[in-house]
Amino acid sequence: MNLDPLTVDSARTSVLEKQTTATSLVEGFYRKIEAEDGAIGAYLTLCREHAYQQAAYIDALADKGDALPPLAGVPIAIKDVFTTKGVRTTAGSKILANFLAPYDATAVQRLEAAGAVILGKTNCDEFAMGSSNENSGFHPVHNPHDHSRVPGGSSGGSAAAVAAGTAVASIGSDTGGSIRQPAAFCGVVGLKPTYGRVSRYGLIAFASSLDHVGPFGKTVKDVTLLLQCMAGRDPQDSTSADVPVPNYLDHIGVPVTGLRIGVPKEYFGEGLDADVRAAVDSAIQELAKAGCEIVPISLPHTAYAIPTYYVVATAEASSNLARYDGVRYGVRAKDGKTLSEMYRRTRDAGLGAEVKRRIMLGTYVLSAGYYDAYYLKAQRVRSLLARDFDNAFAAVDAIVTPTTPTAAFKLGEKVDDPLAMYLADIYTVTANLAGVPGISVPCGRSKEGLPIGVQILGKHFDEPTVLRVAHVVEHAMAAQVNPLAALPKVGT
């Protein structure tokens, strides 16, 4: 069986209709990972025993002729920032190199309950801090479209696994663009839902008010199916929202005629690569052809999003990462003679350069004398950024922008310039600060043949409109994205 064209739907159907078994799918994917992942580096840990157990359970259901759950037998990958019971969970950090999580993250538990088969844990920037996956404490990830380039970050392994076909779908976390940016770089679909839509329980915390959980897939329909299984209130996460979960699939394939699509001028200014601009412009033209009304809008505080983000995110991170002290879990430095010396040496040895940089920045902006000037100031600007969206969404149903200013850059290109690296997230961080949902959908290729993504943002909890617009873009742009492959269309 050729595994490359498999989608969530077709993988499940192939098990349901006995064209294959969940077990042979898992075998096929592990063979493919063994053969091909060495050159990509998307996986940190494979959980074979666990995967074969789940596959056997699904096969037993299929043999009995029982109804199969919605993700039955679908082989997926989990970013290594989610806890997985009894399976090594590192967050991409040496400090957790030997950590066996004692419980499953809610997102993981719900996907497994829906029948998905977890193949393994994917590589990422350490504690999800980075935009290129080069901050992994273990090894970098190579972009499957060009091995000399980064896959994006921080969920680089999850995006690369889907792009390379070593998983049918995957999940990641997005604190400032960490799902959408790698999705754009790797030519796959990545969704960051509304803040509170998917529980963060078991997601290793980076910046709690900005961390979001979401899916990657080859198609809009695939991410929709994963979202459906993960969304909804979880008593274990006090910020998870008690908002009803609609049937998302009902909304994709619905015509977009009459929808008002906002195009913010601030996202098309200096620094936007010409190829990206052209691809996004043509996606916007396709939406107009499909009957959308294209509305020029302004999100006037956009230029302040990155500085706001790097104050808020690092402040929260400095607090969240205080727990890595070598006492309850993780790797402890051996030569600390006193408790505080042990703490310092453990953190010095176990944490990487970018994580230390962010802890230092976050500690600085929260320290006496700077709290008001930096932290409180950034929180006030965060209000302005959120208000920009409120004002815009009074006049439009969705907003369309580039996901990233350029296509995937070269490995090593930005490692010595943290500020240049931070600017890779310039179009994505604002959605995290405001908590609005966003998706990246492939919309073309650069002259070098690298994937380009278009971002669609929506109102809080309006994933239905975001997915509906994304589905139209996906199908209108399929020929530009991949001239050889036609996607199966949903609903029509």
Place this chain on the structure above:
Amino acid sequence: MVTEKDVSYVADLAYLELTEDERARMLKDLNSILGYIDRLNELDTSAVEPMAQVASLYGAGEDAGGAMRPDELSPCLPHALAVRNAPATDGVFFKVPKVIER
């Protein structure tokens, strides 16, 4: 402007030791990033409320009372599992080097 003294002070607060090289690099990076962050001062925010989180907008999170649950005992992590990942334990407690005030 961040100074070498600030770097030492903040490293101390964050329980990081940092080598000489790391400190020099940190000084340069913090100044570069904070210089960029300073552009926030272009905005007059005197009449704007700070925003700590978005959860309160829709009734979740502590600000909106969403964090409250009935005060009832519910299952928690078993002791044996809680100490299983510890670098040093006697099976009951976490073991650490002796505590001496710095």
